Amino acid sequence: MMRIIGFCCERGPEEAVDLAGERGMRYQADVIFIKVPCAGRVDVVHLLRAFREGADAVLVIGCLEDNCHHVYGNLEASKKVERAKQILDEVGLGSSRLELFHVASNQPFRIPRLVAEMASRVEKLGPNPLAVTG
Amino acid sequence: MIIGEQKRLEEIAGMLEGQQRILVAGCRSCVAICLAGGEKEVAVLAESLRLLSSLKGKGWEIEEATVERQCEKEWVAELSARIEGKGSVLSLACGVGAQTIQAMYPQVRVLPGLNTSNMGAPEEAGVFVERCGGCGDCVLHLTGGICPIARCAKSLLNGPCGGSQGGKCEVSPETPCAWEEIHRSLERLGRLDLLEEPIPPKNWLPSRDGGPRKMVRKEAVLTEEQKRSKGGKP
Amino acid sequence: MSARSNLERVLLERGFAVTAEIGPPKSASAESVRRHAKEMRGSADAFNLTDNQTAMSRMSSIACAMVLIQEGLEPVVQMTCRDRNRIAMQSDILGASALGVRNVLCISGDHQTFGNMKEAKNVYDVDSVQELMILRKMRDEGKLWSGDELEVAPELFLGAAANPFADPFEFRVTRLAKKVKAGADFIQTQSIYDMERFERWMALVRARGLHEKVHILAGVMPLKSHKVALYMKNKVAGMIVPDAIVERLKAAKDPKEEGIRLCVEQIEHLRSIEGVRGVHIMAMAWEEKVPEIVRRSGLLPRPVA
Numbered sequence: 001m002m003r004i005i006g007f008c009c010e011r012g013p014e015e016a017v018d019l020a021g022e023r024g025m026r027y028q029a030d031v032i033f034i035k036v037p038c039a040g041r042v043d044v045v046h047l048l049r050a051f052r053e054g055a056d057a058v059l060v061i062g063c064l065e066d067n068c069h070h071v072y073g074n075l076e077a078s079k080k081v082e083r084a085k086q087i088l089d090e091v092g093l094g095s096s097r098l099e100l101f102h103v104a105s106n107q108p109f110r111i112p113r114l115v116a117e118m119a120s121r122v123e124k125l126g127p128n129p130l131a132v133t134g
Numbered sequence: 135m136i137i138g139e140q141k142r143l144e145e146i147a148g149m150l151e152g153q154q155r156i157l158v159a160g161c162r163s164c165v166a167i168c169l170a171g172g173e174k175e176v177a178v179l180a181e182s183l184r185l186l187s188s189l190k191g192k193g194w195e196i197e198e199a200t201v202e203r204q205c206e207k208e209w210v211a212e213l214s215a216r217i218e219g220k221g222s223v224l225s226l227a228c229g230v231g232a233q234t235i236q237a238m239y240p241q242v243r244v245l246p247g248l249n250t251s252n253m254g255a256p257e258e259a260g261v262f263v264e265r266c267g268g269c270g271d272c273v274l275h276l277t278g279g280i281c282p283i284a285r286c287a288k289s290l291l292n293g294p295c296g297g298s299q300g301g302k303c304e305v306s307p308e309t310p311c312a313w314e315e316i317h318r319s320l321e322r323l324g325r326l327d328l329l330e331e332p333i334p335p336k337n338w339l340p341s342r343d344g345g346p347r348k349m350v351r352k353e354a355v356l357t358e359e360q361k362r363s364k365g366g367k368p
Numbered sequence: 369m370s371a372r373s374n375l376e377r378v379l380l381e382r383g384f385a386v387t388a389e390i391g392p393p394k395s396a397s398a399e400s401v402r403r404h405a406k407e408m409r410g411s412a413d414a415f416n417l418t419d420n421q422t423a424m425s426r427m428s429s430i431a432c433a434m435v436l437i438q439e440g441l442e443p444v445v446q447m448t449c450r451d452r453n454r455i456a457m458q459s460d461i462l463g464a465s466a467l468g469v470r471n472v473l474c475i476s477g478d479h480q481t482f483g484n485m486k487e488a489k490n491v492y493d494v495d496s497v498q499e500l501m502i503l504r505k506m507r508d509e510g511k512l513w514s515g516d517e518l519e520v521a522p523e524l525f526l527g528a529a530a531n532p533f534a535d536p537f538e539f540r541v542t543r544l545a546k547k548v549k550a551g552a553d554f555i556q557t558q559s560i561y562d563m564e565r566f567e568r569w570m571a572l573v574r575a576r577g578l579h580e581k582v583h584i585l586a587g588v589m590p591l592k593s594h595k596v597a598l599y600m601k602n603k604v605a606g607m608i609v610p611d612a613i614v615e616r617l618k619a620a621k622d623p624k625e626e627g628i629r630l631c632v633e634q635i636e637h638l639r640s641i642e643g644v645r646g647v648h649i650m651a652m653a654w655e656e657k658v659p660e661i662v663r664r665s666g667l668l669p670r671p672v673a
Contacts, residue, residue: 048181052188083178090143091186130188287479288449288490292497292546294539295476296531296558297605304605305479317539329542332550335454335498335513 002029003131004118005050006059009039011069012105013061019108027112028119029056038068039100040076047084047098054132057097057118061111064102074102094125135164136228137262138250140175146224147186149245154193155220158183158247159213159235160200161227168262171226171248173200179226179247204231210238217242252284270340270347276328278319285312291333373470373525374442374673375414378646379554379583383671384639385646387444387556387585388412388658390436392427398435401427404655405439411659412649413670414471416444416556420451423483430464437468444527445469448477453493454502458512461503465522473527473556474499478605497550500526504551528552530584532569533562534606541572548582555582556648559589559600562608563637570643579643586638589650590631590657594618628661635665 004027008014017033036042039062050058060081062074077100085095101114140146150156158180166172180198187194199216201209204227213235217223222243225232229250236244252264267283273291274281283289287305293313297304301314320326338344356364371377378385388408393400408415417432433443445464447457461472474496480488494502502513503526510521528547532540544555560566566586573579591597594617601609613630620626631649638644647665651658662668 044178045181048178048185052181052185087143087178087182087185091182091189093185093189287481288476288492288495290476290492290495292495292543292550294534294536294543295496296529296534297476297478298534298536299606300535305481311535314536317536326542329539330546332497332501332546334501335494338493 002056002119002122002127003054004029004031004057004059004115004122005055006031006033006061006115007036007039007042007046008033008061009063009073010035010037012063012067013039013103015105016061016103016108016111019105020111023108025108025112027115029115029122031115038070038073038077039063040068040070040073040080042077042080044080044084044087047080048087051088051093051097051128052130054128054130055097056122056128056131058099059114059118060098060100061103061114062100064104067104074100093128096121097125097128135167135253135255136230136250137168137252137254137264138165138170138228138248139168140170140179140226141247141249143179143182143186146179146183146245146247147192150183150192150194150222150224153222153243155195155197155222156183157197157199157213157216157220157223159204159223159225159227159231160198161202161204161231162200163203163205163227165227165231165248167256169260171228176200176226179224204228205234207234207238210234214239254284268341269336269338270344271337273333276333277316278323278325278328280312280316280319282312282316285310285315291336371525372523373414375444375471376525376553377673378413378671381671384667385583385585386412386662386667386670387414387416387646387648388655388662389416389418389648389650389652390432390655391418391421391652392429392432394424394426396427398427398432401432401435402439405436405441407656408658409439409441410670411662411668413646414442414444416446416473416648416650419446419448419475419477420483422478423450423480423485423488425485430460430467430469433464433469434467442471443469444471444473446473446475447499448475449492449495449499450477450480450490453491454498454513457494457499458502458506461506461522461524462518465524470523471525471527472503473529474503474552475529482605496528497546500528500547500550500552525553526551527554527556529558530555531558531606532560532566533558533608537565537569538572540569541576541578544573544578544582545576548578552582554645555584557584557587558606559587559650560634560638561600561613562610563634565608567641570641574643579645583645584643585646585648586641586644587648587650588631588634588638589652590654590661591617591627592654593623593627596627628657628664631661632664635661635667 062077068074081100089095103110158176160171160176176198180196183196217239224245224247226247232246253266254264257263264284269283287303298311303309303311390404417429419429429445433445436443476496480490507524510518530544594614597614600607617623635647
């Protein structure tokens, strides 16, 4: 079963995730959402660790651009995602397994779509060799 | 500050081939500022190596440690417990730090994770430029505060050369011509007169050309007896 | 003061001097140098041999100079600061002088990243101004830079380069003055296409009286085609080529003939500028055209001692 990790900012994106859950929206993969104070708080180490622990793909979901409560959070997130992508290419996993998205609290329908997007990327690349089976 | 850049992951992985217990050692000084070998960079590299190790079955056990300054024995001494039992240390400090660890722990193999480059400064976020030539005989007072040794590609003392155009060096359109900058600076300072007299051939003895350098501050040097009387470790 | 070389003699006798350039070969055979010598004999007062131009190894300037001397031509040895330290420079000059070389052009040299051995360590122990100081001390004091006395001092006519087209423009003349102070007897400029800028530079040179302290030879380079012109314009450091010249060559039915005609026109114009004491013809890979250019410029025959 494909496993996807989503780091979600606790403001807009987390609300969107909750709403998606309440409305019974279904996901194409086994998704674990991790709440963070701000997308900018996610570190390169966390992203790499997720893959070492077996994630096939990772999303980082921040608030809409220009709408970050901490002002620079999205900028920070984009820099770290960029760096982590570079490393993913260097170790041969593939940078497209990781992506940064921006979602507002009133856009729950986007959450399963983003997960589906990442799932299709995993289908192209193949599972993470470190994926935990079963 | 000393500026360096991490070696590519591929090159580092090559050095670690066949190794097992590895300590990645960082430094909080210069290399932290140029985002090459500080605590954060150590963490990211360690995690990258762990990921690579899992993917390729390298069998690496990676630990991390960062000291205040890797070039000083007092701080490198603090690493002894962490180095115990390790097969190698991947130093992310500059070449000085890496050599200090090796000198203090001769039994463990020290590998350089960094390509140490030059003495320079941060120009803006993420951009570090060479500034000082380390020539041992500073002439900044003659050149309006701009180092001709480091910042002129030909280290001219009577520049510019004929390749200077549009304020840029012939070596690269991104490199400012140091001698154009020197002229402008002396113009602002009202000291263009300093450019009238030819500067004679430089004495390169105080630079690296004269051999590896050792600088002694006699007033700080202690004899064995003085060291004992101060009660510190010999 | 008696002339130390043929070139100096022509300049002291107030004739309009002509020098030309020969590119050393990438070869252990000097056959091409001899061939150029025979083609160009009598067309110039002295012939420059470049020194590992664009930082690519070629037969050494001094070795080629020997060949020219054997063929009865007078060489100008070029010595850059990129590949030799002061010890090697002085050594090479003693040898060159012993073998008959008199004219030496002191230049910085293209940075080695221009060439095909970019990984090489560069030297730049001294710059071109300091090189002049060293050579002048050898000649006038009979001493090496260390102070050691030379048994026999070299006879030298010292030259330097000037580039009216590099920046910063307003400081170029100060640098020329420095070179004169350091010992330059003659100057060869970078090839001129922007005549207006050259005339502005010469005005500044005259204002400082430098045209009377040093012999200035204006550089010209005949262009074979508009493509060569574009290459010079875009790829060569410190060179200015006006669009009008590129266009003129592009529009020409016979670009080579147009290039020669343009060069001759330039020489004729340069002769009229006060302070220009001669012309330096750099016919890169076109050395055989030099006699024709000199003839059509009305500068033949060259004065013989």
